[in-house]
Amino acid sequence: MIRHSFKPLENENSMRTELIDNMVDTALKGESISYEQALQLESLTREELDYLFIGTDHIRDRFKGKDVKICSIVNAKSGRCVEDCSFCAQSSSFQTDSPEYELMDVEEIVAAAKEAEAFGANEFSIVASGTYLDDRKELDRVIEAIKRIKAETQLETCCSLGLMPLEHLKELKEAGLDRCHHNLETAKSHFDKIVSTHTYEDEVNAVQNAKEAGLKVCVGGIFGMGESFAQRAELAFSIRDLGTQSFPINFLKPVEGTGLEHLEPMPHYEALRTIALLRLVLPDIDLFVCGGREEVLADQQEQLFSAGANGILGGNYLTTKGQDPKRDIEMIENLGLNPVYTSI
Ligand code: SF4
Incomplete structure (x- = not known):
């Protein structure tokens, strides 16, 4: 004891x-x-x-020590998604103010990677909206960007590109991709209340494809979408059984115009209870607190570390702006912890 x-x-x-x-x-x-x-x-x-x-x-502290990982991402393609995920401002099912743009060109992605490296990042994540990159030209662009990032920087690479088929993931791995990020979104028993255009099994297959392609995986979800506590536990155990090196924890920030605009952000102590649940189910993996951090934890964000998280998503979030990175560094250092840049 x-x-x-x-x-x-x-x-x-x-x-x-x-x-x-x-x-x-x-x-x-x-x-x-x-x-x-x-x-x-x-x-x-x-x-x-x-x-x-x-x-x-x-x-x-036992499994992660004093290091706090700060994840950085670039949203390389935004909006106009045909899926109907009810939390998402990028779905074409909803009218929102979320930016819409096509996939960045190779030069832009590589420039963003170099900027992240200059800022201290050691990994770089390319995120794109949509079911998956079904346009061959877009896939080739990401492949070329990964090759260039591997040749011109010291960065590890990560992608979040949706429900990618196995053969495309193998091509990305061949190009030098290290990790694939894919959220399951919510528990299997709650999934059809959140998404109708694809299934929970499609999400699980995407993770299994990434693993089969030889990639490391980062798998998480979104909490506060009307699910019960038992369903939060269900998601935690499902992701444990899938096997993941890291778990991004998102708390719903209800965005006007989306299908979940009527929900309230999760109360602060419920968010901490959820983080603690995940640390107890997945004691030795990286737990990142990502979307919704400011809205849910407000001026008590430092408590996320005692609840068990060892990482945060810094800076610019996909469709909402995050806290000033300098404030994040200050918060981490004031706790006697060390900020370390990475990606998920
Ligand atoms: S979460 Fe991804 S797949 Fe779902 S609507 Fe948003 S961009 Fe599309």
């Missing part, structure tokens, strides 16, 4: 400390808590959550 070394809290006797200690001790050994244990997290009081966060902070 490692818990005795943590700071004792007031009212500890009335809290379910044994339940929490058991979960933290399991995760500290690098093992996932059980699904039944995960469900019990939903009923923890705020005081019990504060006690849990001492443990999840310790798990983060």
Whole structure:
């Protein structure tokens, strides 16, 4: 039992400390808590959550140390997507103010990569809207950009290009691509409430294709889309079973005009509870807090690290602007942690 070394809290006797200690001790050994244990997290009081966060902070520190990864991406193609993901401002099903532009040319993508490297990045991620890059000319452009980035920089490369077929992923791997990012969006049992133009199985296949092509994978989802806590746990265990090196955690920022515009952002402590759930299910992977960070955690963003995350998406988010990168660095350094640039 490692818990005795943590700071004792007031009212500890009335809290379910044994339940929490058991979960933290399991995760500290690098093992996932059980699904039944995960469900019990939903009923923890705020005081019990504060006690849990001492443990999840310790798990983060055990497996990730003092480094905080800051992910950087370029949105190389935006808008006009034929899919109807109800959270997404880039879907052509909705009227939004999201920018629309075709895929950047090779020079623009390479220039963005070099700029990211000069800023301290060690990985660079190319993100494009759409079901997948079905236009051969677009695919060739990304392949050429990856070859140039590998030849002209020291950067590792990552792509988020949708439901890519296996043969295209193999071509990207051949060109030098290191990692593929693909969100499952939400739990299988909630998926048809969020997307109707493709299936949950299509999402899982995309991840499996990337793995079969020999790529590292980064797989996450979006929380706060009307799913239950049990469905959050369901998604966490599905992604654990798929096998991923990193998990981007997004919190819904309801955008006017989208299918989920009527929802409220997730309450702050529910967001922290969700991060802690993921750290306890996936103790040793990289957990990034990405979209919705400012809206949900507001001026208490530093708490995401004690809840268990070890990374953030910095700067410019896909369709919404993020916090000033200087404020992120300050926040991380004030916690005695080290910012490290990367991509997801
Ligand atoms: S999430 Fe991706 S696939 Fe879905 S509408 Fe947005 S850009 Fe299209």
